[in-house]
Amino acid sequence: MRLSPDEMIFWQHGFFKLNATIVFTWGLMFVLAVGSKLITRKLSTGLKRSRWQNLLEMIVNLIEKQIEEVGLRHPRKHLGFLGTLFLFVALAALCTVIPGYEPPTSSLSTTAALALCVFVAVPLFGIEDQGLRGYLKSYVEPTFIMLPFNIISEISRTLALAVRLFGNMMSGAMIIGILLTITPFIFPIVMTVLGLLTGMVQAYIFFILATVYLAAATRVRKRETEPAAQPNH
Numbered sequence: 001m002r003l004s005p006d007e008m009i010f011w012q013h014g015f016f017k018l019n020a021t022i023v024f025t026w027g028l029m030f031v032l033a034v035g036s037k038l039i040t041r042k043l044s045t046g047l048k049r050s051r052w053q054n055l056l057e058m059i060v061n062l063i064e065k066q067i068e069e070v071g072l073r074h075p076r077k078h079l080g081f082l083g084t085l086f087l088f089v090a091l092a093a094l095c096t097v098i099p100g101y102e103p104p105t106s107s108l109s110t111t112a113a114l115a116l117c118v119f120v121a122v123p124l125f126g127i128e129d130q131g132l133r134g135y136l137k138s139y140v141e142p143t144f145i146m147l148p149f150n151i152i153s154e155i156s157r158t159l160a161l162a163v164r165l166f167g168n169m170m171s172g173a174m175i176i177g178i179l180l181t182i183t184p185f186i187f188p189i190v191m192t193v194l195g196l197l198t199g200m201v202q203a204y205i206f207f208i209l210a211t212v213y214l215a216a217a218t219r220v221r222k223r224e225t226e227p228a229a230q231p232n233h
Contacts, residue, residue, distance in 0.1 A: 005102040006109065025104040028091055032084075059087075063207075070208065071215040078214055081121055085114065086207035089165070093199020103199070106169040108162065115162035118210045119154070126217030135217065157213065165206055169199065 008020035039052045049057075063083045067075040092103040104110040126135040139150045 021104045021107040070211040089203035108166045111166040112162040119158040122217045129218035
């Protein structure tokens, strides 16, 4: 039994390997890119709309609402990044019903790459919103002693994002694989459905955590209260 899609090698030449993680990752990106292009090529603003456009609008509105509820001031500004993260992880889980497919999110290299995307996006959005000085100032608040702890927090939460998603996705795939070997009939089908549900939950959790980190980086600082006006004598 393979513990990771990294072990499934399709082509190798010297140190260069083309494994299942790379193939399925690029396959998912291709499906997302082509699918979005096909759905959005003939958008309608009238009452008559295609089913795909209605589905797309429902997904976009749902993601935008979740971003707004977390606390980000401009949901549309972060919709492209956070929505893409959610759709990629969700699609990776949904495709597990395809025979021979293994979700790339069950590889630590993929989850680490996703976590690094969040790690890079947090300061970029934070600097864009607060300015470089304002964002860096948050590392030494309320006192300069907090600087190393804030830096450790940035690194540790990135590792937590990667390991949490990797562990949950890999364990689900392993359980289904074991059950297919032992009882290859009705019970594995139920576990497959449960695995799909678990994958969607993990996609939602990853999306929410990324949104929370961005909200913390772009939070609005309250201005100091202006002194009250002196009464007129």
